[in-house]
Amino acid sequence: MKFEQNIGKLDRILRIGISSALIYISLIDTAFIADPLSSGILAFIGLANLFVALAGFCPLYTVTNINTRKLS
């Protein structure tokens, strides 16, 4: 499989925004999420999403044949 970037600019901004919010509420300001299990899960989703956004390549996009990079 070729790791060709498939995440567009708007998509990347949205992903970074959402990921940052998730990381903030799960790792930085823990007052919002009291439960450690919940914050762990949210932190995982946030970090994974942030990594994908920074790499510009989403593996699920290749499966579903989506390319937001081409759209933008």
Next chain:
Amino acid sequence: MRLSTQLLLGIVGITIITQGILGLIAYWIIADVDRFHVIQLLQQQAEDVAHNVAIPLVTGDSDTIALEQTSRYFSPTAELALIVDHKGIRGIAGPAREQIDEQVLIQTFVNPLAIGSSNAGEISLAGAEFIWVSVPVVGMPLQLVLLNRAGTSDDALIATLNSRLLTTGIVMLWVAVWVALLFASVISRKLNEKNTALRHQVTHDTLTGLPNRSLLYERLSESISKADATVNIALLVIDINRFKEINDALGYDFGDQLLLEIGARIQQTLPENAYLARLGGNEFAVFLNDANEQQAHAYTQHVLASMHEPINVNQVELEIGLSIGLALFPQHTDDADSLVRYADVAMHQARECHSSFMFYNGEKDSHSVRSLLLGTQLRPAIGDGQFSLFYQPKVSLASGEVAGLEALIRWDHPTLGMVPPDEFIDLAEQTGAIQELTDWVLEEALYFLRKLHRRGMHLGVAVNISTQSLRDFQLKPRIMELLKHTGVASRDLTLEITENVMMQDIAFAREVLESLHDLGLRISIDDFGTGFSSLAYLNKLPVDELKVDRSFVLGMMESGDDQAIVQSVVELAHTLGCSVVAEGVEDQAALSTLEKMNCDIAQGYYISKPQPADIMEQWLEDQGAIAAPQRSLKVN
């Protein structure tokens, strides 16, 4: 909105709503269970305290100290513990005792006191919610009340629940988005595949898998719309000769195999930028993008050459001939529809001329707008009196007398002017109007003849009969009826049939002509010499007259060959016992030569051109129409 977007929004929306409903239900259930559980626990503690506080009270301890000690031991979480009787509060303990006014407690618990009964409930004191239970102290007229803060455990529960709900919500949303995307992608891929398959089915031929007529139109239109002034497009319509016979003789399966084989051979000849399509039946079409007349011609030769090798289908070897029609853009037309039609017309022209290919020729296009117009107006024109009969006299060379007339039809079209018979007779045959036209000609000619007879001019008239009329079984009875009505003798009517028509089916011609001849009608073979008459059959046919084709008579004075042919025909006719008519006599020299050849009758412009009935009547009158000597003929 695209289907995938709709699916995505649908799944995400359903997820959020489901999540909200589930969250609310979970909260209600858990909160209710928690309250019930707290009351039960407090009740149990209260009973333990009430049971154990009795002894220190009896032994004389201060009520408050006894209560404090017992409740700390048996109910450490209680916010407030009271021992009351009818008069008031006997003892009070617990961390909340400083915050709550004693009077309020007396009003709440002492005044409505029911000693000896258990009770429980919720109460708001000093701005806080409390759960309380009251139980009787064993063996004494006292009541123990325990209060616990309500909601303390609920807050923690809600906080945990909130976190989990939020996390579950985000995870579910995340999963839902991906599930929706996956669904949308799978569904749209399946739909696309189905659409592609359907489109292929609609635009391709099921047998050969080649593009069909509609796709050809589409591609042609596309190419034509993109074409600039320098681009040429050629379209070939290819027809397989004798395909029907092959199908009839060897079966449809064989025909299908043959079509596949021919399709494959043509495919191999395709240059770049060319498309092959099957138009249906045994017709293929090749569309050459950017090919001028020379290139189209060269490619046509290539296609024809590809069929030189016999085709082997199911161990049967067949030599296949093609008829190819070509139409060019922009020379012939600038729209796709006409290009296909013109190529088709050219193909039919090629087939009729037994030529392997032919470029479109508008003048020969029997399907042109003019032909269509004439074809539809032909039948009404008969009733509207647009047709008229012209007559051309035939003169006996021996006596100089007018020997008869030939009736020639003319169509004076209101907008197109005079339409030549060659053009409309074919159309009349194609549209079936020939029967009405023949009837009209026979009727007109015979009534004119009757008029002449009544005026004392005893002449005969010749009428041209087409192939189709000859095959019309009603022809004979109609002629009989007309002869009866007009009173014209059958010997005065000559039916002229062209040589080619007669030779197409000699046995049939013989049968029909004999039947007509039996009526007493004279039979004349027109344009004699241009066809391929079999002399063996000629003497078996009931022929009374041979008409030498005008081309021989016209060329007779310059060409010795033509003269020899005319001479031979005259001799042949006399041998067979027929009279001979020479058409196309245009000068005195021809007339004299024919006389020397012993030809019987002459017809041509030198004697008279075809004239309308009234003028011909006058002409006949001027001639005396009777026994005028040859040299005194007044020629036009």
